[in-house]
Ligand SMILES: NC(=O)C1=CN([C@@H]2O[C@H](COP(=O)(O)OP(=O)(O)OC[C@H]3O[C@@H](n4cnc5c(N)ncnc54)[C@H](O)[C@@H]3O)[C@@H](O)[C@H]2O)C=CC1
């Protein structure tokens with residue numbers, strides 16, 4: 001099913017994300033996590049794409065497994081920063097061959113050791129959107145940044161670039177993680193004002209380990225509200241307490257989003273079935289998936 005049609009539902013829905021193994025040796029354990037998360041019947045599951053193109057095969061394989069073996073809608077990420085245009089074209093062909101109809105078109109993170117942009121590579125996600133669109137009848141998602149993208153000097157430029165990207169044929173947007181919902185509500189207001197009308201799915205990251213935060217801040221440049229820092233300060237060193245507090249914080253954010261009229265939330269569950277299960281349990285009378 002196309003995600004743009006799932007997003008027309010008017011009741012609360014949850015989707016989850018998994019990431020492919022870094023090496024083929026990790027495939028079985030990722031598959032097992034995928035199956036356990038799939039058993040929760042999320043409205044769709046997304047599969048990230050490793051930098052360097054090394055795991056593109058695994059992204060396609062896991063997305064196919066979700067669709068064909070678990071009977072769920074899958075969303076395959078495709079990033080273009082580290083792959084030649086020819087490689088990207090081959091991956092799009094693979095997605096087509098496997099009847100994967102939902103693709104998240106991303107530029108992706110710039111690898112630390114590499115030049116940017118590389119010759120014969122796409123520079124921005126909008127170019128990838130155009131390429132995917134020209135190749136078939138895909139439902140195309142893209143990323144957006146409620147706090148502004150880290151590389152953008154001004155938030156206004158970032159929103160202008162977002163409008164340009166959406167106008168190339170984006171069917172829905174998914175947000176970078178945030179820990180303060182008012183930032184998301186303000187962002188939604190600003191993008192609607194400049195004429196971005198596609199559905200926007202907020203992305204929520206349950207932070208369940210104290211040491212995750214450094215990496216998350218580097219990835220997203222997100223501001224941490226005091227309430228969240230207090231949780232980290234108090235429970236960051238106690239793994240079980242931190243997991244419980246992180247799940248509660250994410251649950252609270254999700255309930256507030258639903259209460260404010262949002263019908264779909266994407267959870268960055270990152271191959272952790274225990275976290276995904278706890279969140280679904282907390283929302284068992286609220287979420288109407290399936
Ligand atoms: N939210 C998610 O699910 C995921 C996000 N990422 C992110 O991917 C990021 C970049 O990917 P996208 O958002 O797809 O990239 P993008 O190409 O849409 O934007 C990247 C940067 O380039 C600027 N930009 C975009 N179009 C431009 C244009 N036409 N002219 C001038 N500047 C322009 C943007 O303002 C932004 O600062 C990474 O930094 C990472 O944060 C990676 C994986 C998953």
Ligand SMILES: Nc1nc(=O)c2c([nH]1)NC[C@@H]1CN(c3ccc(C(=O)N[C@@H](CCC(=O)O)C(=O)O)cc3)CN21
Nearest residue numbers: 048109175176177203205212215216218219220268270
């Ligand atoms: N800049 C950026 N890059 C991404 O790849 C990305 C985003 N933002 N935002 C949305 C999602 C969230 N993503 C991620 C990716 C990794 C971790 C993470 O914590 N990784 C751990 C290892 C996890 C493990 O192996 O269990 C790390 O230390 O890398 C979290 C969120 C991927 N996506």
